[in-house]
Amino acid sequence: MRRLKQFGMMLALIFLAACGTTRAEIAPTFEQAAEEAKQSTVNFYMWGGDDGINRYIDEYVAPRLKETYDVELNRVPMDTAEFVRQLSLDKRANREEGTIDLMWINGDNFRNAAEADLLHGDLLDKIPNTKLLNEDAQATDAGTPTNGLEVAWGNVQFVMHYDADKVKDPPTTFDELHRWTEENPGRFTYPEVTDFTGNAFVRHLLYAEYGAAAGDGEIPDDFWEKLATWSPSLWKQGTTYPKSLAQLDQLYAAGDVWMTMGFNERRAEAERENGVFPSGTRALVLEHSIASTHFLAVPFNATNPNGALVVINELLSPEAQLAKQDATYWGDGTSLDLTKLDAVDREAFLKLDDGVTYPDPERLAERSIPDYGPAVIDAIREEWDRVAQ
Amino acid sequence: MSRSSLWLSLFVLALPFTGVAFLIYETVGFDWSELNDAAWRASLAVTLYVTLVSTVLSLVIGTWLARSVYRRQSTWLASLLRWPMFVPHVAAAYLFYVLFSGGFPFYGLVEANERHHLVVILTYVWKEVPFVFLMVIGTYAQLNQGYVDMAKTLQLTPFEQFKVAEWPFLVKPLLDSFWVLVAFISFAYEVPALLGVTFPELLGVLAYERLTTGLFLNAYESYAVALIWTLFIFIGVIGSYSMTAKRRRRIERGVRR
Numbered sequence: 001m002r003r004l005k006q007f008g009m010m011l012a013l014i015f016l017a018a019c020g021t022t023r024a025e026i027a028p029t030f031e032q033a034a035e036e037a038k039q040s041t042v043n044f045y046m047w048g049g050d051d052g053i054n055r056y057i058d059e060y061v062a063p064r065l066k067e068t069y070d071v072e073l074n075r076v077p078m079d080t081a082e083f084v085r086q087l088s089l090d091k092r093a094n095r096e097e098g099t100i101d102l103m104w105i106n107g108d109n110f111r112n113a114a115e116a117d118l119l120h121g122d123l124l125d126k127i128p129n130t131k132l133l134n135e136d137a138q139a140t141d142a143g144t145p146t147n148g149l150e151v152a153w154g155n156v157q158f159v160m161h162y163d164a165d166k167v168k169d170p171p172t173t174f175d176e177l178h179r180w181t182e183e184n185p186g187r188f189t190y191p192e193v194t195d196f197t198g199n200a201f202v203r204h205l206l207y208a209e210y211g212a213a214a215g216d217g218e219i220p221d222d223f224w225e226k227l228a229t230w231s232p233s234l235w236k237q238g239t240t241y242p243k244s245l246a247q248l249d250q251l252y253a254a255g256d257v258w259m260t261m262g263f264n265e266r267r268a269e270a271e272r273e274n275g276v277f278p279s280g281t282r283a284l285v286l287e288h289s290i291a292s293t294h295f296l297a298v299p300f301n302a303t304n305p306n307g308a309l310v311v312i313n314e315l316l317s318p319e320a321q322l323a324k325q326d327a328t329y330w331g332d333g334t335s336l337d338l339t340k341l342d343a344v345d346r347e348a349f350l351k352l353d354d355g356v357t358y359p360d361p362e363r364l365a366e367r368s369i370p371d372y373g374p375a376v377i378d379a380i381r382e383e384w385d386r387v388a389q
Numbered sequence: 390m391s392r393s394s395l396w397l398s399l400f401v402l403a404l405p406f407t408g409v410a411f412l413i414y415e416t417v418g419f420d421w422s423e424l425n426d427a428a429w430r431a432s433l434a435v436t437l438y439v440t441l442v443s444t445v446l447s448l449v450i451g452t453w454l455a456r457s458v459y460r461r462q463s464t465w466l467a468s469l470l471r472w473p474m475f476v477p478h479v480a481a482a483y484l485f486y487v488l489f490s491g492g493f494p495f496y497g498l499v500e501a502n503e504r505h506h507l508v509v510i511l512t513y514v515w516k517e518v519p520f521v522f523l524m525v526i527g528t529y530a531q532l533n534q535g536y537v538d539m540a541k542t543l544q545l546t547p548f549e550q551f552k553v554a555e556w557p558f559l560v561k562p563l564l565d566s567f568w569v570l571v572a573f574i575s576f577a578y579e580v581p582a583l584l585g586v587t588f589p590e591l592l593g594v595l596a597y598e599r600l601t602t603g604l605f606l607n608a609y610e611s612y613a614v615a616l617i618w619t620l621f622i623f624i625g626v627i628g629s630y631s632m633t634a635k636r637r638r639r640i641e642r643g644v645r646r
Contacts, residue, residue, distance in 0.1 A: 081601045108602060192587050194602045240502040240586035381602070385428055388588035 023096045026120065026305045030128055030313065033306035034069055041072040042307040046104035048077020049246075052270060056329035061311075061320060069310050076100075080109045087118045087299050098301035102308040106294040107142045107196060110150060111374055113297065119149040120298040120305060127151065127309055129316035134337040136370075137293040143373030150295035151312055152335035154324065156264040157368055158200055158289045159359055165280035166258045173287050174208040181233045187258045189235035189242060189251070193384040197245040197262050200290055202227070202380050203372055207288055217375030219383060228387050241388065253277055259284070263292045265364060266331030268357040273327075283359035288369045293335060318345040325352055412616040419609045429614070431589035439506050439591060440575040443513035447570060448563055450514065451521025456555070458522075459529035467526065474519045478512075482580040485512045489584075501584045509584045509591075517570055524562040532558060557640050560633055568629070572622050576615070592618065 027033040042065075048054055054075065062073040083100060090098050105113065113119050124130045130138075130151060137155040140146060162170055166187075171177040181188045191198030206214050209223055231238030235257050242248040245262055252260035253276050260268075260277075271277040296315065298308045314320055318341055321334040338346050353361050458467045473481070489508045490501040501508045536554035545553065581591040590598070596611040 079601075194598050236502060239504055240588075243582060243587075385588055389427070389431075 023301060024303050024305055026126065026309065030126060030309065033126065033309045037304065037307040037310045038070045039072075040304050040307045041074050042101045042304055042311050043074050043076055043099060044102045044104075044311065045076045045078055045083045045100045047080050048075070050330075052330045053332075056324060060323050060329065061315065064320070065311060065314055068314065071307050071310055073311060080105055084109045084113050084118070087113065087301075088116050090299075090301055091116060091118055096301050097303050098299055099303075100299045101302040101304045102311055103297055103299060104153070104294065105150060105297050106292070108374075108377075110141045110146075110295065110297070111144050114144065114147070114149055118300055120300060120302070122148050123151050123298065123309075123312070124148045127313045127316070129313045132316065132318070132336045132340045134335055137291070137335050140370070141293060141295060142371050142377065143375075146295065150297040151316070152293045153296045153315060154332040155291060155293045155335045156333045157291050157364055158204065158261065158263050159265045159267075159364070160259055160261040160284040160286065161252075161268045161277070161281050161357060162259045162284050163252075163255075163278045163280045164282045165278060166255075170282075170284055171286070174205055177286065178230060181230060184258070185233040186235055186237075188233075189238075189248065189257055190261065191245050191248050192241045192243055192388075193380050195242075195244050197248075198241065199377055199380055200263065200292070201261055202384065203290060203376060204286070204288065206372075206376070206380075207290075207369060212369075212372075215372050215376060217373075217379040219376070219379050224383060224386050227384075231387065238387075249277075263290075264332060265359050265361075266325075266327060266333070266355060266357075269327045269331055269355040272357055277357075281357050283357055285359045285364055285367060288367045289364060290371050291368045292371065318348075322348055322352070325349065327352075327355060331355075409616070409619060412612050412619065415612040416609060416616055419613050421613065423610055424613060428588070428590070428595060429610075432592050432595045435506065435589040436575050436592045439509055439513075439581070440571055443510045443517065443574055444567060444570040446510070446514045447517035447521050448566060451518045451566070452525050452559065452563065454518065455522050455525040455529055458526065459532075470519050470522050472519070473515055474523070476516070478516060478577070479579045479583075481512050481516050482583045485515075486583050502586055504586055504589075506581070506585060506591075509581050512580050512584060513570075513574055517574075520570075521563075521566045524566045525559060528558050528562050529555075557636070560640070561637050564629060564633060568622070568626050571625070575622075576618060 027036050044057070046053075046057070054077070057073070057075045062075070065071045065073050080103075083103060084105070087098065087100065124138075125148075133152055134155060138146060138152045141150065146152075164170070167180075167184075171180045177188075190201040193199040193202055205227065206219065206223060209226070210220075214223075234241075235251065242251060245260075248257070248260050249262075249271075251257045253271075255278065265283065268277055268281050268283070272279060272281045296312050298305050298312075302308055316336070318336065321336055322345070324330050324332050325334050334349060338349055341349070454466075454470060457463075458470070476484070485508050486501050489499055499507050499511070532555065537550065540550040540554040575591075576593040576596070577591075578593045578597050582594050582597075585591055585594060592614060596614050600608050600611040
């Protein structure tokens with residue numbers, strides 16, 4: 001009986017410990033937030049699958065934060081969907097003291113988080129460096145309005161890469177790409193549409209056919225019929241598709257397919273230099289390219305929201321953004337508006353823009369299109385199975 | 390039974406029940422007709438096919454190997470057969486992926502990522518045969534040689550010898566193995582994710598996909614499928630064990646002599 005009581009007590013304790021009492025408050029001004037954040041630790045949850053990105057955080061950002069603000073940055077690698085799910089469980093259990101202070105997020109995960117009310121709002125007013133942001137990039141996240149729930153961290157565009165040693169006469173439009181696949185059967189494919197990149201590729205095709213008009217999520221049957229005509233000349237005759245962009249990159253690296261694709265116009269540079277991608281890798285910009293932004297957000301139950309604001313401000317500083325865009329670590333495009341920077345900083349950014357695999361920045365900028373909203377992304381996910389069958 | 394082991398077993402027992410309770414809780418108010426889409430239907434069919442073929446092949450080959458090892462008393466074969474057990478499923482999947490999707494000699498003969506899922510089945514058979522072997526070899530080690538000798542004396546055909554002198558004792562380990570394998574293979578992720586195709590996907594892969602992409606709304610489909618599948622296997626286990634209970638008890642008493 002005594003044991004049973006002990007057991008019950010333990011359960012009750014665990015339960016109490018799980019239900020945090022009060023939510024941490026954000027300081028009214030940034031100066032106060034920086035003061036509060038001194039000597040604290042910020043738990044930064046982010047996808048950890050890229051070595052360059054991890055090194056950028058650990059070797060560049062963390063030491064600077066320690067020095068400037070006396071804030072410890074603890075990078076926690078985890079799949080984004082995973083920690084958003086964890087947060088939504090926190091929400092349901094009324095857990096007001098969470099483990100995440102800052103997170104890297106965009107797309108579906110943001111939409112989930114915003115809909116479930118998992119994020120701190122009004123971030124923009126509280127962080128001085130948000131004044132420098134590119135307003136277009138900040139406004140929407142894959143078509144969902146951001147409403148100050150997240151802050152743009154990087155901005156990239158969709159670019160394809162091909163092996164110039166094998167592809168002598170690269171296509172210039174999506175129609176030509178279709179013809180090219182028919183002339184070179186088995187040498188092209190795209191990731192499944194459950195993948196972020198694969199879905200974006202299909203959106204590009206949709207845009208090539210219907211332009212912005214298809215934004216309501218009603219995709220005509222004709223489009224699917226036309227897409228199905230790609231299948232016979234794709235890799236494995238279109239009976240299967242790479243599960244992820246990583247798998248497509250592997251196929252490309254192995255020479256099985258001759259083109260790959262992805263958000264971030266600088267993504268192939270380091271891979272090519274390391275000998276993963278063929279040395280003939282070059283950028284291919286077709287008639288339009290979707291711009292995509294990724295963001296930083298603070299969960300509703302962050303225990304150190306002030307520290308998180310300090311980290312966001314630091315990540316948005318021109319120096320940190322410049323180091324991020326440099327191919328040394330990551331090569332990720334800046335979310336800042338270059339016209340808002342002073343001349344020296346602007347020059348430094350413009351100087352970065354030469355790499356063998358980089359597309360012509362002006363051409364890329366002029367073909368940039370805004371993304372369709374979530375309705376189209378969902379519709380593609382639901383209906384694309386017809387093509388895969 | 391000591392008190393601590395009682396608590397431990399209660400705890401271990403409570404876990405799956407909590408899991409099922411959670412699944413039921415998650416699926417309250419779920420519109421079950423959502424599962425009636427082409428992707429889930431195709432998934433169910435291909436899952437049953439892959440699971441049953443892999444399981445039956447593993448059982449047959451594993452039993453046959455155990456029988457040969459027992460009869461020839463070949464210990465080196467017995468230890469050799471254990472090796473695939475120590476290879477993790479992901480590693481095995483990757484091994485077969487490399488073998489069947491690149492310039493290796495098998496390429497062209499059978500290919501990874503095709504709709505018949507042959508390489509998926511092959512991977513499972515390679516991984517699970519040693520498991521079945523271990524489950525069955527124990528039974529053979531305890532087998533009363535008297536029954537086999539008697540069957541021989543009665544001049545039964547080899548098949549009938551097997552049927553009367555060995556099969557009754559194998560029912561229990563084979564039934565155990567069958568359900569372990571069915572439960573595992575039918576809802577696994579890594580092997581079919583790497584070696585399968587985009588359509589149709591095995592249940593585990595499709596459920597994981599619906600759970601992790603899009604809005605949380607789709608997650609309920611995965612919970613519902615997990616719930617149905619758990620109950621389905623649960624009913625299968627109860628049904629098959631109760632049907633064979635009488636026979637198995639009789640055999641077990643007989644074996645102890």
